[in-house]
Amino acid sequence: MGLDMTRAFNFSAGPAAIPTEVLERAQKELLNWNGYGCSVMELGHRTPDFQGILDKTEANLRKLLKIPDTYKVLFMHGGASHQFSMVPMNFLAPEETANYLEMDHWSRMCIKEAQRFGNIHLQQGIRTNSEGLMELVPENEWQLDEKGKYLHFTSNETIVGVQFQEDPHTFSGKLVSDMCSDILSRPIDIEKYALIYAGAQKNIGPSGMTVVIVREDLFESFHTERVPSLFQYPYVSEKGSMPNTPPSFGIYFAGMVFEWLLENGGVEQMYKRNLEKAHLLYDYVDQSNFYHSPVAKGSRSFMNVAIQMKDRTHEERFLHEARENHLIALKGHKTFGGLRASIYNAMSLDGVKSLIRFMEQFERNVT
Amino acid sequence: MGLDMTRAFNFSAGPAAIPTEVLERAQKELLNWNGYGCSVMELGHRTPDFQGILDKTEANLRKLLKIPDTYKVLFMHGGASHQFSMVPMNFLAPEETANYLEMDHWSRMCIKEAQRFGNIHLQQGIRTNSEGLMELVPENEWQLDEKGKYLHFTSNETIVGVQFQEDPHTFSGKLVSDMCSDILSRPIDIEKYALIYAGAQKNIGPSGMTVVIVREDLFESFHTERVPSLFQYPYVSEKGSMPNTPPSFGIYFAGMVFEWLLENGGVEQMYKRNLEKAHLLYDYVDQSNFYHSPVAKGSRSFMNVAIQMKDRTHEERFLHEARENHLIALKGHKTFGGLRASIYNAMSLDGVKSLIRFMEQFERNVT
Ligand SMILES: Cc1ncc(COP(=O)(O)O)c(C=O)c1O
Ligand SMILES: Cc1ncc(COP(=O)(O)O)c(C=O)c1O
Ligand SMILES: [Mg+2]
Ligand SMILES: [Mg+2]
Ligand SMILES: [Mg+2]
Ligand SMILES: [Mg+2]
Structure with missing residues (x-):
């Protein structure tokens, strides 16, 4: 059949497939959004028009994931890997400890980064069983530092295809989760979490943007003196996800994907x-x-x-x-x-x- | 005439107008790039196809700005404001000093950020003259710290519309410039600079990406122990601008804008x-x-x-x-x-x- 197909079935792990209907809508409005005579990507981010897109995008994400008002939703520049450093930079004072579940590639990258900014207590989260198959280490075998500030885990290890089947429930402290590759694929009980993050390029939209859902009452405990402003969750939140020019076209795409999700149940x-x-x-x-x-x-x-x-x-x-x-x-x-x-x-x-x-x-x- | 025009003349300061021809091309390939059956934004960044886009984009920027081989070109996540912290975090050891020209809004934001990471020697760069007009402070009136690691200046202050008419030439140390709003608008003598950065959303493409041009021989003098990996210039460079999933759609757009520039002289x-x-x-x-x-x-x-x-x-x-x-x-x-x-x-x-x-x-x- 050759390479002249219109839309293939795209099994990419990320950047991943976008719903065709969303791309068609974007295509239609690409030169002239809403009759404004320009593309969304050419729209000043301080205009009421763009603010409207951002507000609606946030509102729809809140609806989809039933996010309580006590949580802030942030649309941030960059990928999940930026959060690998942001989380410990905000949560940990110099000598404090956090628990990290070591899974495969992504959690290892995340751990390497966290080790720059705090003491990291490791718990193996994945292993090879007697039949040579990958499996999760059962939670009753974990040994965590109960005084650790949080437990970080990768809910779905994109590369090996291993996924938590339920939320961890034995740790008494805060849960932080990298949900890059399963956010919006299933209901989440947000209130179990201190912070959830996910790069956009799987279930949200184009790469270059990351969604963060964070409990607002934690802000006052964050340590941000030597942290770049744009890496401080409280600052990004106070500025309504626009401390600087946001990845506006990515936000617009996320908004369309969220509408598509709502329209599809x-x-x-x-x-x-x-x-x-x-x-x-x-x-x-x-x-x-x-x-x-x-x-x-x-x-x-x-x-x-x-x-x-x-x-x-x-x-x-x-x-x-x-x-x-x-x-x-x-x-x-x-x-x-x-x-x-x-x-x-x-x-x-x-x-x-x-x-x-x-x-x-x-x-x-x-x- | 109302709001039903197709393409208006868009004088936005940023995100700013993109050439209509570029948007038309993007529109055409939005659902099916190059016969691959998917959009560029749905293409894995580790594919040879995306690598080809990135390589060509870099090559064309090098051609446009005559960038010598001794400089690295980085396509980075985020905006120019991320560079406000990255520059001092990489260049300055804790007690070191840098010179900053204080112009208007953007350089002040930049200075506020730099002050977290080093000693900042300020020089006023802009003033109101006797007729009440804004003007540049002439270079022969500057008093810089000649031992400062670099001099940072904003080549064009987007908000007030004040622009350097020539490169600063009296400082004997390194020049670092925020060229957000005039990169690619004029020839630049790259070799005068240690580092140049520019957010994409004026003359390059959609927001969420920043171009950095940096002298490679400086890498070994950078201080990066407590700096997030993605904020370390040498690391981003070593990984060919892909330490993580890059803002791939933005890079693709930049590539099309660079081609448009080459086609237009x-x-x-x-x-x-x-x-x-x-x-x-x-x-x-x-x-x-x-x-x-x-x-x-x-x-x-x-x-x-x-x-x-x-x-x-x-x-x-x-x-x-x-x-x-x-x-x-x-x-x-x-x-x-x-x-x-x-x-x-x-x-x-x-x-x-x-x-x-x-x-x-x-x-x-x-x-
Ligand atoms: C589970 C998981 N975490 C983190 C990342 C890194 O994301 P990014 O490339 O956006 O930094 C990925 C990327 O695919 C991932 O799948
Ligand atoms: C000269 C200058 N510097 C820095 C910035 C900040 O850029 P960003 O919003 O991409 O962080 C701008 C934004 O318009 C600018 O014009
Ligand atoms: Mg990936
Ligand atoms: Mg079988
Ligand atoms: Mg602006
Ligand atoms: Mg007049």
């Missing part, structure tokens, strides 16, 4: 559909002798499905033929290898069914 | 056209008894033209009627008031002529 409906997509794919992989999942049941991500073939020499051909079938970005992360299907909110059930059909056909062709 | 041609636009407007304002410039000749910006009317009660009507004539975003910054026409590269000579025609007509109507 909100997070509850997405969650149902996401579980359906994931079960379909895992069930197929499990029954197949050709493909398998490297992750144990009970630890599997419903957002990033890692898939391996017994014979790894097939990978290149798989990716090539998948692309010819309009199925793109199925290559696993370079540190983990194999295949990976990221099936965020924007991936339809049809997309997953097409992938399974292709996998069946590929197996038949090579065996 | 490059920075040399832009400079000629920018001077022509500015002279036309200032000449008109000077000869008029109704409008005047608050900036002395010899200090005037050719990017941001501040304009005042004797009777300030006309401002609201001016802005309203201008919009009806497809001339938008002419309101001065809230801290300075009056009118302001930002005439960056994307503003055509036609746009400036239309503005002048409207100003003439407005004067006739109200007097």
